[in-house]
Amino acid sequence: MxxxxxxxxxxxxxxxxxxxxxxxxxxxxxxxxxxxxxxxxxxxxxxxxxxxxxAMEVTPIPTTSSQSQKRYQIKLNGYGWDQSDKYVKVFVTLKNVHNIPKEQVYCKLTERSMELHVENLENKDYLLVINKLLNTINVEESHWKQKTDMVVIFLAKSRQNIKWSHMTEIEKKFEDQRNNRFKxxxxxxxxxxxxxxxxxxxxxxxxxxxxxxxxxxxxxxxxxxxxxxxxxx
Structure with a gap:
């Protein structure tokens, strides 16, 4: 944004x-x-x-480590995205994410939002939240994959073959306001x-x-x- x-x-x-x-x-x-x-x-x-x-906001979160070692949650803000007729693809770069177990990388999805959770990557937790997606997604057909130094989230479009002009409603409204202001x-x-x-x-x-x-x-x-x-x- x-x-x-x-x-x-x-x-x-x-x-x-x-x-x-x-x-x-x-x-x-x-x-x-x-x-x-x-x-x-x-x-x-x-x-x-x-x-x-x-620099990313760093906040300590509790952990049950036997050595009482603190783990930190890092809120991610940057991501890339692309789309096909069926999916909106979100690309999140995280070094060495391919080395951790699959169960430590997961998404919480609704029709208009997504949360990416990456747990205990080199003693840090990562969170990316995207709210108010421009259009609705099909949660059941959406999925994600770990790749080398990257997580790719495949958000299935509820209406296929419909092109998204923006990732979120907020981004679209901001651009519309700017265009109307100077039109x-x-x-x-x-x-x-x-x-x-x-x-x-x-x-x-x-x-x-x-x-x-x-x-x-x-x-x-x-x-x-x-x-x-x-x-x-």
């Missing part, structure tokens, strides 16, 4: 930079520049968060300045008090300039 959001933020920043090139008024340029800086700050924060996630109307396509004004309206509705103050000031000064230009004529 973090990787997807980082990609989307980069796209947003690139698009705002294109609008900034088209903007003619300084106040509008300042507002667009402020929004770009905010998104760039969010992007940096997400990158830092992703680094922490890659220009027909009039905006014909007039780049109208596209900028539409973006500013959206920024005003969703922005903080400082953003609203700047946009209101830019609009007021723009109206005053129009009146001055009319009087000059």
């Amino acid at each position: 973090s990787a997807t959001k980082i990609t989307e933020l980069r796209s947003d920043i690139d698009e705002l930079n294109e609008l900034l090139k088209q903007a003619k008024r300084k106040k509008v340029q300042d507002i667009l520049s402020l929004e770009i800086r905010k998104l760039e700050t969010e992007l940096i924060s997400l990158k830092e968060s992703e680094k922490n996630e890659n 220009p109307t027909e009039s905006e396509k014909a007039d780049p300045q109208e596209s900028i004004m539409s973006l500013m309206r959206n920024m005003y509705e969703t922005g903080d008090d400082e953003m609203k103050r700047m946009i209101s000031k830019a609009w007021y000064e723009g109206q005053q300039k129009k009146k001055t230009d009319t009087l000059d004529l």
Whole structure:
């Protein structure tokens, strides 16, 4: 999810930079520049968060070892996925997972979620949870396999031959919101300045008090300039 959001933020920043090139008024340029800086700050924060996630959250869990040795649970966040007409395949990389007994690698599945459990791999437990799958799966026909340094989960599609655009509902909603936010109307396509004004309206509705103050000031000064230009004529 973090990787997807980082990609989307980069796209947003690139698009705002294109609008900034088209903007003619300084106040509008300042507002667009402020929004770009905010998104760039969010992007940096997400990158830092992703680094922490890659380090993986480590939590001690109790164990019944005769030597009272603690085992740790590591919550996994990263995975890859692909699909065929029948399955959505989830790929989870874990070094040496092929060396442990099959009963220590298992999944808990529902129609809209999956949990991968890997127990006692080099004295660590691993957990990957994916909730709110985009579509339903057939639990009985789903299965998983241990491969060299990897576990592959085969999630059987309830409706075969239906292509999944995303792994989860959340990822799809995030992309739809981003696309709708910057999707220009027909009039905006014909007039780049109208596209900028539409973006500013959206920024005003969703922005903080400082953003609203700047946009209101830019609009007021723009109206005053129009009146001055009319009087000059």
